Amino acid sequence: MExxxxxxxxxxxxxxxxxxxxxxxxxxxxxxxxFSVVIFTFLMGKIASIIDVxxxxxxxxxxxxxxxGTLLKILGVAYLGEFAISICQDAGExxxxxxxxFASKIIIAVLAxxxxxxxxxxxxxxxxx
Amino acid sequence: MDIDIIFRIAGIGILISxxxxxxxxxxxxxQAEMLTLAGVVxxxxxxxxxxxxxxxxxxxVFNL
Numbered sequence: 001m002e003x004x005x006x007x008x009x010x011x012x013x014x015x016x017x018x019x020x021x022x023x024x025x026x027x028x029x030x031x032x033x034x035f036s037v038v039i040f041t042f043l044m045g046k047i048a049s050i051i052d053v054x055x056x057x058x059x060x061x062x063x064x065x066x067x068x069g070t071l072l073k074i075l076g077v078a079y080l081g082e083f084a085i086s087i088c089q090d091a092g093e094x095x096x097x098x099x100x101x102f103a104s105k106i107i108i109a110v111l112a113x114x115x116x117x118x119x120x121x122x123x124x125x126x127x128x129x
Numbered sequence: 130m131d132i133d134i135i136f137r138i139a140g141i142g143i144l145i146s147x148x149x150x151x152x153x154x155x156x157x158x159x160q161a162e163m164l165t166l167a168g169v170v171x172x173x174x175x176x177x178x179x180x181x182x183x184x185x186x187x188x189x190v191f192n193l
Contacts, residue, residue: 016139020146024165026154027142030172034138037179038131042184048190069192076191080184 006039029091036083070115074108134179138172 013035018026051072058068081104088097152161182187187193 004140007152009135012132013135013139016142020139020142023146024168025168027138027145030169030176031135031138033141033176034135037176037183038135039168039177041183044183046188051190072191073193076187076193080187103193122131124142 002042006042009035009038026110029087031103032090033087036087040079040083050092067115077104077107080104091110134175138175141168141172144168 013031017028017031019029055068058065081100084100085097086105088094090101145164149161149164152158180186
């Protein structure tokens with residue numbers, strides 16, 4: 001019943017945030033950051049077990065491990081970026097949120113470049129001449 | 130799951146807002162400002178430690 005725990009914490013945090021937001025907006029922002037961090041760390045163990053299963057499947061299917069590693073890195077960048085973007089948007093800083101989004105997109109594109117090159121290479125092998 | 134850290138931060142926030150109201154009533158606006166600043170710093174220290182933990186976990190899970 002982890003979802004019950006999460007729902008409970010979310011409701012309690014929402015009420016505390018409602019109280020704090022009028023008096024101390026900074027404290028409210030910090031509390032929402034802490035809530036995100038707590039939920040994120042709580043779910044990290046589950047994400048790790050999912051990734052373990054995927055890793056085993058990759059080994060069984062004998063796919064190049066490099067691709068899976070890149071995929072994992074992209075997933076991590078996306079999760080972290082989303083974390084920061086939602087906090088910035090909560091605080092009303094749309095410009096900062098947009099910049100973080102831009103940065104995470106570029107970093108994901110850079111990480112995906114080797115896969116793109118590998119696809120193009122295999123395509124060149126398939127094509128005659 | 131460490132829910133007490135949420136309660137700790139909410140408690141610090143509520144306590145500081147009450148104390149600064151009291152200080153403002155006693156015509157000590159400067160000290161109220163100082164108190165607010167100190168509270169933010171204390172909370173930020175807790176948050177930075179938490180974020181450090183989170184980043185270490187994320188880095189180890191996703192091999193970043």
